[in-house]
Amino acid sequence: MDDLAALKHATEAALAAASDLRAWDAVRVGVLGKNGSLTGLLKALGQVPAEQRRERGAAVNRLRDELADLVEARRAALEAAALEARLAAERADVTLPPPAIPAGSIHPISRTIEEMTAIFGAMGFTVGEGPDIETDWHNFSALNIPGHHPARADHDTFYLPGTRDGRPLVLRTHTSNVQIITLLTQEPPFRVIAPGRTYRADHDATHSPMFHQCEGIVVDRDITLAHLKGCLVDFLRAYFAQPDLKVRFRASYFPFTEPSMEVDIGWNRRTGEIGAGGDWLEILGSGMVHPRVLANCGLDPREWQGFAFGMGVERVAMLKHGIADLRPFYESDLRWLRHYGFSALAPAMLHEGL
Numbered sequence: 134m135d136d137l138a139a140l141k142h143a144t145e146a147a148l149a150a151a152s153d154l155r156a157w158d159a160v161r162v163g164v165l166g167k168n169g170s171l172t173g174l175l176k177a178l179g180q181v182p183a184e185q186r187r188e189r190g191a192a193v194n195r196l197r198d199e200l201a202d203l204v205e206a207r208r209a210a211l212e213a214a215a216l217e218a219r220l221a222a223e224r225a226d227v228t229l230p231p232p233a234i235p236a237g238s239i240h241p242i243s244r245t246i247e248e249m250t251a252i253f254g255a256m257g258f259t260v261g262e263g264p265d266i267e268t269d270w271h272n273f274s275a276l277n278i279p280g281h282h283p284a285r286a287d288h289d290t291f292y293l294p295g296t297r298d299g300r301p302l303v304l305r306t307h308t309s310n311v312q313i314i315t316l317l318t319q320e321p322p323f324r325v326i327a328p329g330r331t332y333r334a335d336h337d338a339t340h341s342p343m344f345h346q347c348e349g350i351v352v353d354r355d356i357t358l359a360h361l362k363g364c365l366v367d368f369l370r371a372y373f374a375q376p377d378l379k380v381r382f383r384a385s386y387f388p389f390t391e392p393s394m395e396v397d398i399g400w401n402r403r404t405g406e407i408g409a410g411g412d413w414l415e416i417l418g419s420g421m422v423h424p425r426v427l428a429n430c431g432l433d434p435r436e437w438q439g440f441a442f443g444m445g446v447e448r449v450a451m452l453k454h455g456i457a458d459l460r461p462f463y464e465s466d467l468r469w470l471r472h473y474g475f476s477a478l479a480p481a482m483l484h485e486g487l
C-alpha cells in the first residue's frame with residue numbers, strides 16, 4: 134500500500150474512532166491543519182523530482198478532496214447523533230407545575246464587573262482595590278489635580294470630617310485613586326484594573342450620588358499610545374460582543390494623563406443601537422499616565438511609562454442591556470431585578486478570541 138492509501142486508511146480509522154466533536158476536531162487538525170499530515174505532503178511536493186511531480190501532485194490533491202469529504206461527513210454524522218441524543222434525553226412533562234421562580238439573580242453591576250474582569254484578565258490584568266474613604270491627596274493632588282483646580286469643583290466632592298496622615302478625607306470621586314495606590318505599592322511592570330464604588334453629590338435620572346467605575350493602569354518600560362489603543366479597542370469589541378465595532382479616539386484633557394483621549398464607539402442616536410448608524414457615543418476616558426503622577430509616586434518617568442483609563446460601570450451596562458434609567462439599579466425592586474438580573478449559570482455575552 135502506498136503512503137497516500139495508508140494516510141486515507143488511517144484517517145478513516147481515526148474518524149470512526151472519534152466519538153465526539155472534540156475528538157473529531159483533533160483528527161481534522163492532525164490531517165488538514167497547518168501542521169497536519171496531508172498539509173505536510175502538499176508542502177513536500179517541491180522536493181519531488183520534476184518528472185514525477187505532476188502525477189504525485191494530482192494524487193495528493195485528489196486525496197485532499199477525499200479526506201476533506203470524509204472529515205465533513207463524520208462531522209455531520211456526529212452532530213446528527215448528538216441532536217438525536219438530546220431529543221431523546223430532553224423530555225418535558227407538561228402536566229407538572231411550572232418551575233419555581235429562582236431565589237435570586239446576579240445584579241447587572243456585578244455581572245458587568247465580572248465581564249470586565251474576564252476580558253482584562255485574559256489580557257494579563259490583575260484586580261486592585263482602594264478605599265471608598267480616601268485622602269484628598271490620593272483622590273486629587275497625587276493625580277496632578279491641585280487645590281485650586283476646577284476639576285475638584287466639577288467632581289461635586291463629599292468631604293468628610295477627620296483626617297488621615299494629616300490629610301483631609303473625601304468619599305472618592307473616581308476610582309483613579311487606585312492608580313496612586315498601585316503606583317505606591319506595586320513594583321512595575323504591572324497591569325491592574327480596579328472596579329469599585331465612587332461618590333459625587335449629584336442626583337437625577339442619569340446621576341446617582343453613589344455609582345461605579347472601573348479604572349485601569351498599565352506601567353512598563355516603552356509603553357506607547359499604540360498599547361493603549363490596542364487594549365481599549367479589544368476590550369470594547371469583546372465587551373459589546375461586536376468584533377467590528379467602530380472605535381474613535383478623540384483628544385481630550387485630564388490632569389492625570391498627557392496626552393488624554395476620550396474614546397467613542399459607533400452607535401445610532403435614534404434607536405440607541407450600539408455599532409449601528411453614523412453617530413458617536415463617548416464611552417470612556419484614557420491617556421498616557423502624566424509624568425508628574427509617576428514622579429509623585431516615586432517612579433522615574435524616563436524609565437517607566439504607562440497608560441490609564443476609566444469608565445462608568447452602570448453606563449456601559451445600560452448601553453449593553455438597553456436599560457434606560459439609572460435609579461432602579463439601587464432600588465432593589467424585585468420586578469426589575471428579575472427582569473434585568475442574570476442567572477448565575479448564564480454564559481457571558483462577550484466576543485471571545487479577539
Ligand code: DAH
Nearest residue numbers: 307309418419420441442443
Ligand atoms: N477619573 C476620570 C473620571 O472620573 C476618568 C478617567 C479619565 C480615568 C482618564 C482615567 C483616565 O484613568 O486616564 O471622570
